[in-house]
Amino acid sequence: MYQVAARKMFKRTSAIAAIAIALGASGFAKAEEVEPLWANVKKAGVLRCGAAVAPPYVMRDPMTGNYSGFFADLCRDFGQNVLKVKVQFVDTTWDNIVAGLQANKWDMSVALNNTPERAKAIGFSSAASNYEVSFVYNKTNPKVGKKLVSIADIDKPGAVVAVMSGTSQDKAVSAVLKQAQIMRLPGIDETRMAVSSRRADFIADASDTNWIFSESHGDWAKTFVPNPALAKQEVAFGIRKNTSPDDVAMLNAYLKKKVSSGYVNALIKKAVQETLASGK
Incomplete structure (x- = not known):
């Protein structure tokens, strides 16, 4: 009787240990999957912003290739003045702006509507404007x-x-x-x-x-x-789903400060004036 009970106890203990190991491994894997986005950006020395044209959010000069618009200005300000890195805009289309982000062709997608469909594939910052x-x-x-x-x-x-x-x-x-x-x-x-x-x-x-x-x-x-x-809808920056929560919080804090201070409204007015002046 004692030997039977001991064998049952051993099997139960082994099963519990196996579950604990599996859970531990799973937790470790999840921790490994979290992307320290801003640390990686700082290491690379450049913030890559995926951008598709939509005035006044994002505009691109066809002669020079330079980007403007209030979301482009926000991306530039965050990269240069918060992360202290260069900012590179990567030209894309609205059909590819989510897939390119998922494929790590850039670090953030600029001026994305936070829709339930997109939220299945990527994460979002807090809103910078409405749509x-x-x-x-x-x-x-x-x-x-x-x-x-x-x-x-x-x-x-x-x-x-x-x-x-x-x-x-x-x-x-x-x-x-x-x-x-x-x-x-x-x-x-x-x-x-x-x-x-x-x-x-x-x-x-x-x-x-x-x-x-x-x-x-x-x-x-x-x-x-x-x-x-x-x-x-809300318009925000698109980021990869596995971006570190601390990095998301940092970006959100930046955006909330810029919105509440009136900085975003000033950028919007500037972008509108530039667009009207261009006659487009």
Whole structure:
């Protein structure tokens, strides 16, 4: 009887030990997977910012390749004045801005909407600004009704809505437009050309971006903001999911300070003025 009990106790103890070892190994693996992002950036001496163009968030001079816009300015300020490293902008598209971050082609993605779909793949900082979708159209276009209030007023057979492929506004209009045709294009210049040439009837874009464009082309362009708001979201920096919690907290503290101090608002005004001055 004693030997049987002893054997049972030994098996139970061995099983518990095996579980403890497995749990310990699992915990160790998870600890190893955490990325000390800012330490790695400082070691490399450069903060790589993945950027896709969307004024006034991100703008790129086609002649010089220089980046501006209030999110680009925030990325530059954080890298140079907080991390004390050089800042490098990596040109990308909205279709690839999440995948490139996951593949470590850059350290942060600039000006991303914090959506549930993206949050499955990457992490986010706290918000630097807010976002909703609006529509720009040619006010002389006979296909556009005189009174626009809700999405239903543009979701008509024959209506064509241009949008940048892979963006949050692409996802937003894809979910609500059932009759209008969605024209997915690679970049902001292509969507604006589509409406200017009347190949499309509307541009679906961020409300700030569309407002600037319509102000620059007040002779024909007009902005429609749906009621209720479409896809109201926070705009933030995208980071990899395994970024150290301490590093995330550091970035969030920086952003909250810049927002509360009025620094971000000043950058937004500067970006808007620059965009209006360029006539884009």
